[in-house]
Amino acid sequence: MTTRSEVEDLLYLEADLLDAWKLKDWLELYTDDAEYEVPSADLPGDADPAKSLFYIADNRFRLQERVVRLNKKTMWSEYPRSKTRHLVTNVRLLGAENGELRVRAAFAVYRTKWGNTDIYVGSYEYVLRETDAGLKIRKKRAILELDSLRPQGRVSILL
Amino acid sequence: METVTGFIAEDQAQGLFRVARTAFTEESVFRAEYESVFEKCWLYVGHESEVRKNGDFVRRTIAGRNLVFNRDTSGKLNVFFNVCPHRGAEVCREKHGNAKHFQCFYHGWIFGSDGSLKSQPGKERYIADFGAQGRGNLVTVPRFANYRGFCFINFDPTACSIEEYLGNAREYLDLVADQSEAGMVVVSGMQEYSIRANWKLLVENSNDGYHAATTHATYLDYVAKTHVMGNDVALRGIGRELGNGHAVVEYTAPWGRPIANWIPIWGEEGKREMERIHAGLVARHGKDKADRIAFKNRNILIFPNLVVNDIMSLTVRTFYPLKPDLMHVTGWALAPENESEWAREYRLNNFLEFLGPGGFATPDDVEALESCQGGYRNAKEVGVGWNDISKGMGLDPQYDDEVQMRSFWKEWNRRVSAVCK
Ligand code: FES
Ligand SMILES: [Fe+2]
Numbered sequence: 001m002t003t004r005s006e007v008e009d010l011l012y013l014e015a016d017l018l019d020a021w022k023l024k025d026w027l028e029l030y031t032d033d034a035e036y037e038v039p040s041a042d043l044p045g046d047a048d049p050a051k052s053l054f055y056i057a058d059n060r061f062r063l064q065e066r067v068v069r070l071n072k073k074t075m076w077s078e079y080p081r082s083k084t085r086h087l088v089t090n091v092r093l094l095g096a097e098n099g100e101l102r103v104r105a106a107f108a109v110y111r112t113k114w115g116n117t118d119i120y121v122g123s124y125e126y127v128l129r130e131t132d133a134g135l136k137i138r139k140k141r142a143i144l145e146l147d148s149l150r151p152q153g154r155v156s157i158l159l
Numbered sequence: 160m161e162t163v164t165g166f167i168a169e170d171q172a173q174g175l176f177r178v179a180r181t182a183f184t185e186e187s188v189f190r191a192e193y194e195s196v197f198e199k200c201w202l203y204v205g206h207e208s209e210v211r212k213n214g215d216f217v218r219r220t221i222a223g224r225n226l227v228f229n230r231d232t233s234g235k236l237n238v239f240f241n242v243c244p245h246r247g248a249e250v251c252r253e254k255h256g257n258a259k260h261f262q263c264f265y266h267g268w269i270f271g272s273d274g275s276l277k278s279q280p281g282k283e284r285y286i287a288d289f290g291a292q293g294r295g296n297l298v299t300v301p302r303f304a305n306y307r308g309f310c311f312i313n314f315d316p317t318a319c320s321i322e323e324y325l326g327n328a329r330e331y332l333d334l335v336a337d338q339s340e341a342g343m344v345v346v347s348g349m350q351e352y353s354i355r356a357n358w359k360l361l362v363e364n365s366n367d368g369y370h371a372a373t374t375h376a377t378y379l380d381y382v383a384k385t386h387v388m389g390n391d392v393a394l395r396g397i398g399r400e401l402g403n404g405h406a407v408v409e410y411t412a413p414w415g416r417p418i419a420n421w422i423p424i425w426g427e428e429g430k431r432e433m434e435r436i437h438a439g440l441v442a443r444h445g446k447d448k449a450d451r452i453a454f455k456n457r458n459i460l461i462f463p464n465l466v467v468n469d470i471m472s473l474t475v476r477t478f479y480p481l482k483p484d485l486m487h488v489t490g491w492a493l494a495p496e497n498e499s500e501w502a503r504e505y506r507l508n509n510f511l512e513f514l515g516p517g518g519f520a521t522p523d524d525v526e527a528l529e530s531c532q533g534g535y536r537n538a539k540e541v542g543v544g545w546n547d548i549s550k551g552m553g554l555d556p557q558y559d560d561e562v563q564m565r566s567f568w569k570e571w572n573r574r575v576s577a578v579c580k
Contacts (some may be wrong), residue, residue: 001160011205038350038517042254053348055517062512065381071518074376114529116355121568148351148518150487156522 007103007128009090010135015086018158023067026158030086030137031129034060037141038155043142045125057157070158077156085159088124100138106140107142109159111152118152120159121145122144163203165576167568168545172327174552176561177545178568180538182575183357183531189483190580194462195519196571197222201304201311201324202573203465203477204228204238206493208308208344209255214272215449217255220487221312222479226300227251228310231272232259236305237310239274239297250297259569261297270297274524279389307336308343309465309475331459334452335469339495345475346507350490350515354527357535358464358478358486362567364524365466365476366408366458368398368559374527378513378520386471390422396558398551404462404570406563414471414513417498417506431502460563462570463522467493472510484532490515 008030014092017026032038038049038056058066075081090106103126111118120142129140142159149155161170166179166188183189202221209217216229218241227250230352240421241249248265251258260277261270269278274297276290289295302313304321309332311321318324325332336343354361364370371379371394391546396410415422419440421433440449459467466476475500478488492510513520537543548568 007351040350042351044347047348049507049511050500051347051507053346053350053507053515054511055350055515056505057511065384066519071378072377072380074373076374076524077526150351150353151353151355151485152516152576153352154516154522154525156517 002093002096002101002130004091004093004130006135007093008088009118010128011088011091011105011124014137015088018145019084021070021081023070023158027064028089029069030060030063030066031061031131034063034137035139035141036066036139037139037159038159039138039141039143041144041146041148045123045141055149066158073148075156077154080113082111082157084112085110098119099130101130101135102126109141109157111157116151118157120152122159165572167572167580171553174549175547176548176549176565176568180535180544180546182571183359184483184538186369186483187579188575190479191575192480193222195574197479198314199318199320199574200319201302201313202463203461203475204303204310206308206343206345206475206491207305207310208342208496210236211344211450212257212316214257214259214425215255216251216258216384218251218253220428220479222314224300224412225249226312226531227261228421229272230260231274235273236303237272237274237312238300238303240300240312242298242462244276244295244297248553251551266293274299274314290457304504306346306455307332309336325402325461326333326405326406328399328403328459328461331401331457332461332467334457335459335467335493337444337448338440338452338473339497340439341495343473343493346492346494346503348492350551352490352516354478354488354525355484355485355527356486356525356532358480359482359567360528360531361478361486361488362460362466363548363564364528366398366406366460366563367545367561368394368408368410368458368557369561370524370527371559375520376524377523378518381512381519382414383426386422386453388423390415394558398556398558398560398562400562400566404460406460408458408558408563409455410558411454413471414504415509416456416471417502418469418495418507419449423556428501429505430473432499436498436502440561447521451552453493460567462532462567471513472506474510474514532566 036058039054087108092104094102105124109120123145125141129138166182167178184515194473210230219226227239243263250263267280276295291463300312301316304311363480392413419433419437457469468474476490478486547560557561
């Protein structure tokens with residue numbers, strides 16, 4: 001049985017890797033069939049990206065390509081890199097099914113660049129999978145508790 | 160001979176067209192734009208599909224005004240000022256929904272979906288013909304027009320008709336509206352974001368074919384690994400002035416389009432689907448127009464601030480300045496109402512790959528625009544006061560020239576320099 005502190009260890013490690021811009025290491029935390037989604041702020045949290053317009057709805061391939069892009073100096077919006085701090089809290093285990101664990105957590109992500117600090121706040125919904133290599137992220141959905149992306153303007157960082 | 164008119168310096172013989180950078184920075188220009196542009200031009204308020212059923216409504220902020228766009232219970236489209244005739248509270252407090260009535264919660268006046276006052280607590284304390292005078296009804300914006308599903312308003316009661324205003328641009332909106340016999344619909348999910356830059360930078364950027372190779376280098380790297388595989392179509396085409404400040408660029412590109420430009424990574428299922436859609440287009444519009452709809456991309460600017468980009472996906476976008484260096488942008492995805500689940504999914508996929516705040520391209524546009532705004536902090540210094548917008552002058556206009564921007568600027572300058580020096 002996976003405990004909450006094991007889950008918290010994973011989420012805190014993830015946050016640390018993102019804030020250190022160690023994105024290849026971060027990607028290692030995800031399964032080969034991973035999904036990463038950020039619904040538009042006006043959609044319900046359980047919206048379907050095949051039917052509604054999201055900000056981000058990556059399968060594993062596009063997520064990998066997102067990391068490739070984020071690591072290039074021609075990724076102008078994040079080079080020079082912004083400073084970020086991912087705060088993760090209110091971690092709850094919602095239930096386990098078929099070796100997959102559903103987890104919800106609250107987040108606040110601070111992004112600072114060119115003298116502006118913008119805050120992304122919301123909840124994470126994770127599906128975690130127990131693998132031979134340990135606990136991995138099968139799916140992450142970052143649901144923004146915001147009216148819009150004003151003033152943030154973009155989700156060019158990974159939430 | 161270089162001539163300066165308002166904010167534009169021009170010299171045809173020298174291939175020179177420049178715009179004063181103070182146009183992006185001055186408070187006086189910002190005020191003049193509201194007076195001479197946003198309060199005089201036809202402005203996009205929404206698509207008819209957003210209020211499809213009787214009673215549907217959406218709230219909108221257009222040129223700073225607080226509005227409600229609805230379809231009343233008789234099926235008529237209306238745009239009301241969202242303000243109670245009594246003492247001014249907002250009568251519609253939800254972002255969207257369906258309602259037969261709007262109730263102002265402050266003192267309880269109730270309005271029909273057509274704006275007429277239906278009930279008024281303490282009615283007996285008002286004069287008997289209060290209702291008959293109409294002074295208790297919601298007020299509509301002076302002008303409203305629906306051009307093939309694209310709904311516009313105008314705050315100027317004396318404005319010309321929408322058909323006259325759109326002029327040559329109608330052909331290009333038609334190429335969007337004609338994509339489906341069942342009509343086009345806005346997909347749920349709005350992209351509302353801000354950019355810390357002047358709104359006219361997004362006008363220029365939205366139909367700028369010149370910047371892709373550098374600004375979107377990472378997107379093009381991605382496209383080379385995906386869409387381009389076995390499908391090496393060059394970026395090539397033309398730019399066109401359409402009059403009244405409207406403009407378009409129309410071109411071929413390597414990416415797939417869910418309106419019938421198949422690419423190999425879409426596989427056999429995708430191929431059958433694209434062939435089916437293309438055959439439908441041919442049957443309805445003939446081969447030439449069908450091929451144009453299917454295989455050409457179009458970035459359309461309707462002056463002053465409606466962008467319809469019919470590219471790897473179809474996006475409608477509008478934006479307003481809150482300050483000289485801050486704009487609010489709203490973007491939607493538009494789609495044929497009757498497309499298959501497969502096509503809808505690929506359409507949205509294509510959208511997210513390129514467009515919007517989490518796409519592989521738009522955030523870099525935002526960065527570029529904010530970077531220009533940063534440069535304009537020097538707008539009043541000698542030798543660095545002007546933008547150069549001369550690419551392609553005197554030549555056959557290519558899609559990556561700047562003729563479409565000159566078209567916008569000439570109309571903008573005609574209006575703004577009349578009220579602001
Ligand atoms: S302000 Fe609306 S009823 Fe009084
Ligand atoms: Fe761009």
